[in-house]
Amino acid sequence: MMDGKFEINKLQEQLKRDPFEKYDEYEKRIRDIKAVNIAKGTLEEENYDDDYGFCYIKIEWYGINSVEKLKSEYFFCMISRKNLNGDVDFNEKYDISCKFMAVGEKVYIDNESLNISINGENYKIYCVNLYRQAFESNEEFKARITTIKHIPVGRIKFNKNNYDIKTSSIILNSEWSTIREVNVPKSYGLFAIINNVTIKEICERNVEYILYGKLMIIDKMISIDMGSLFIMFEDKPMEIFSVCLNDIDFYSKSKFEDNIKSISTISAGKVRLSPSKYDFENLNFSVDVIWKKWASIFVSDLCSFSIKASKDDASILYKGGCVYDVYINFEVNEDGISVDSIETITFNKSIKLQYEIQSSEVVVSPIIDNGSSNDIDFGMGLNLMRYISDKGKYGYMDSSKRKILIEPKYDYIGSFYEGVARININDDWGFINLNGDMVIEPTFTMVKDFHEGLAAFSIKKFGVKKWGYVNLSGKIVIEAKYSEAGDFYNGIASVKLQGFFMSKKNIYISKTGKVVNYKKMLTAK
Structure with missing residues (x-):
């Protein structure tokens, strides 16, 4: 035991x-020293995953001055109840x-030999060291980061109302919660492909699952490998996919291609059928389409x-049912991602959706569904310009029908995000919806577009512009x-505070305005 001062001095x-x-x-002598107690560890209950066994450890090192300290803030072990x-x-x-190991006259902890003793059994401790070491090349740093075992990168929850029985896919309610050095790639959401029997059981449990992922290096920045995501269900990993369309965010090219194929199982938008648009002579049914935000760039x-x-x-x-989901089948080639085919899946069959490619002379923005049912009636089948x-x-028109949709009466009008667009009237800013109705009166000095249900606005207080x-x-x-x-x-925004006698301070806030502490983000629920 290392509890007493005598034992510490003896080891030193x-x-x-x-x-x-x-x-x-x-x-050689240092290498031959048997393993000794060098610290006390406390298991952090708030992030213990009973299914997978992952648990972070808070370590209190003994004061052994002759040993170089480990430059890592994160340690974990795997102790599922089955092997505990x-x-x-x-x-x-x-x-x-x-x-221990020695180099010259310096002694270091042998990371690979770190163990925690629980109820008489030793469990290996893994170090998450995200700092580049002295004389470590870029390639060595990348290789070391990618060999770190899966760590928690967020939490997800299943909602049966998001399940699509036609393709066995379900959009997940997710919350990223990574350690501060890790970047989250841009993604339009997470989803899983699960049969209806299993998903029914998962939804009945109504619990939150820890999302695991591996790390990689992108442009010298540590990032999540979007092809490595999974949760544990009944002692088995369940793959989680991402609506992420950039191959740079995937360590494996094959994983990226698999992910793109899987994206074809989630709805890219809605088609609506109207009896008045049926062509009896040619047996052709013209349909109106409203696209989801993530798919809009491919169908513009x-x-x-x-x-x-x-x-x-x-x-x-x-x-x-006059409204059905529409799906895009993608093709991955050397030039990137392209649309291979589009189909709508009804209650009894899959039907190929036919389309035309419009002239490049007119720049057109497709109608985008951002989750508001109020947008659908107005937006079906229209191409906003x-x-x-x-x-x-400024105003908007339907470029295909050359029909005015929103009267040109604004000093400026922006693009539609989440069903609304910012407008300017006499230097004041507000928002209108796709019907052209004023939804937020123009009372602000400036506004930004909506993201995740919130938009930044500014007003002047005592002659100084402040943002909320x-x-x-x-x-x-x-x-x-x-x-x-x-x-x-x-769920997080970067803001800056500035007082009268202080420089600007960059902080991060949640949607409630609460300051986010990046050190605690990993364990935040």
């Missing part, structure tokens, strides 16, 4: 090099042991959507007190 003497000892003899000898006491301080040059259907089939499809009248006023956040209902949810305010992404 043992780790010193004798003046008559050759360096190779010294290094007895129960875990999260209030207990367990012995941590290790062996497509128009005139239709399906082939007999009169009887068309009647059945209309009676069975912003234009300026001869009086210099407003929701889609026009309610100010975070008061204007910041000198700068960024968009929300994965």
